[in-house]
Amino acid sequence: MKSNAKSADVPAGAAGGGTMRHIRKFWPYYVMVMPGVIYLLAFKYIPMLGSIIAFQDFSVVKGIFGSTWVGIKNFQKLFHYPDFYKILTNTMILGVLKIIIVFPIPVLLSLMLNEVKNQKLKKGVQTIICIPYFLSWVIIGGLIFDMFGVGGLFNNARNALGMDNLLVMQKETWFRPIYVISSIWKEAGWGTVVYLAAISGIDPGIYESASIDGASKFQKMRYITLPLLIPMVMTLFLLNIGSFLELGFEQVYNLYTPMTYSVADIFDTYVYRTGIQQGQYSFATTVGLFQSVVGLILVVTFNKLSNKYSEEGGLW
Template structure:
């Protein structure tokens, strides 16, 4: 058969398949449309990063400046501090926060009474539904010089600790409050994966004399190992993609040396100062770093995890 006829027959088979399963494509159509409109169409705006953007002339009418905005950011005196702050906040948050949902899921999985298990999950998941604004408000109340935590500190040392105005305490406060808020909700995916473990494996291991820790190490952890690899890659790939809301709300004039990160800097330069081209260049630089980290971490995990990675 000639190559042209093979291509024609293959196209006919595909069209028949689409016609037969058209309802599946209708189901995915809204999600695909939303992804295109809100994820791919805005990419066009990234052109601003390479132009001297003027709101009157528009994106196409503005003059090209190439990599001038990127050079300006990389050579600015604030670059080193902002980049290091962002990296430290992200890396520390990942290293400290990644194991906690796994540990919680393993602990929840050991609870056998369904009613008790549901109540524990309810308590653990609840913080995720609290607004960031409310979380920061709670931090200001509990960690203020006259708050309950400092009352205990004063009983022991006689002097309060200024958690939110001391730059040395900003990262610890930010990361620990983030872990408390998200750990329970992040454990859901691991709890669901552990629910698929065959109970007979645990029964057989118990008969062989295996204790709880041995069953977790040799049965539960191997089950969720591929899932752990994927979630770690995704988390590491978005290591620079910190939301600005919480960091911005926790900022004070005294903790800026550690609280000023790329997203808050972009917000101030772009929306508050109106320098849209410069802020777009900074955001694009941040995105490129994320992509590089995603590819790098995925390749490392694939080597360590016997070829299993995100792609």
């Protein structure tokens, strides 16, 4: 009762004073977090104001506040654009391939690496598969073009077998497999870092109890490691599904050629051509806003499904 009486007598401004005392006490941590906050404000939140361009006939001279308001005219133009459904189809196909094939690979790699008991071998393999993540898509694109070009490793092997050269990078049927393989090679290793960190947090006593009960390594992986890893998998899945239509400009731009436009052209590359090269800023902003809205809908939908069918729930 005394504690309640004291709390009732606390002045209204005391809470604010407590916050300031907390900031002064832990100011190094606030300084550490400030670059991240500034980055989010400068590159994520403030640019959202530019979405208004999608509803204008934007002019660089007039600016955002002086350009003519056209409402949903740009969206009507987008949905009636002759290549819209081709670009949407290409984006969705590559997005599905990335979710179904690329996304599970780091999970499988982390489960296998977790079973390697030789720590030097384990760290060595993890280092090797993580190296491609630190290479830019410009470098990786150049390596792929050299590998599959005339005089490259692929065609040299074909020539040694008595076969003619094959211009792989100019073939539509080869683009999607190369896209998937290059995504796995570059990104899978870094994904294992997150999952191995989650696995390291599992109580070793659970494994010891399973060993006493006679469980094999595969059974421990199936009934202990994988189920306890599911919450992390679901979190990363929900974060990835939000960028379902944003596959990354750099990868596709450095891998496609004019001969593969029909299967490789996606929203990111299309926005680059219309917005940067042709100066259609309103139309390019409309495409970007469409991607963001679809991503938001997918995240909310899958988050609700996760809350409904999973005990751990979704992101919120």
